[in-house]
Amino acid sequence: MIIVFKKTLKEFIYTHPQAATALNNWYNISSKSNWSTFFDIKKTFNSVDSVGNDRYVFNIKGNDFRLIAMIFFDKRTVYIRFIGTHAQYDKIKDCSII
Numbered sequence: 001m002i003i004v005f006k007k008t009l010k011e012f013i014y015t016h017p018q019a020a021t022a023l024n025n026w027y028n029i030s031s032k033s034n035w036s037t038f039f040d041i042k043k044t045f046n047s048v049d050s051v052g053n054d055r056y057v058f059n060i061k062g063n064d065f066r067l068i069a070m071i072f073f074d075k076r077t078v079y080i081r082f083i084g085t086h087a088q089y090d091k092i093k094d095c096s097i098i
Helices: 006-015 017-032 038-044 086-090
Strands: 002-004 049-052 055-060 065-072 077-085
Touching: 002 017, 006 017, 006 077, 017 055, 017 065, 017 077, 065 086, 077 086
Parallel strands: 002 077
Antiparallel strands: 049 055, 055 065, 065 077
16 A cells, blocks of 8 residues: 555654554555455454544554544555544544544
């Protein structure tokens, strides 16, 4: 998969260095994957949730952090829309609009 906005990952890691290993693992696994359905993602990341509107929520570092990605399977593209702490994520009312 092509990951768009890797800069977002780097910026988040700069402010949350404890997330570095987990986010880098997520990036490496995701970029090497060839997902064509939600179930393919689920095979790779069992805790992923589909929240509608092509958005998927990944638990990072044992659910300390959340990553919301917009995934277009036909273009093999993942757009990082949000990375934050669990508390920041909880403030989001509707993940499908991010």
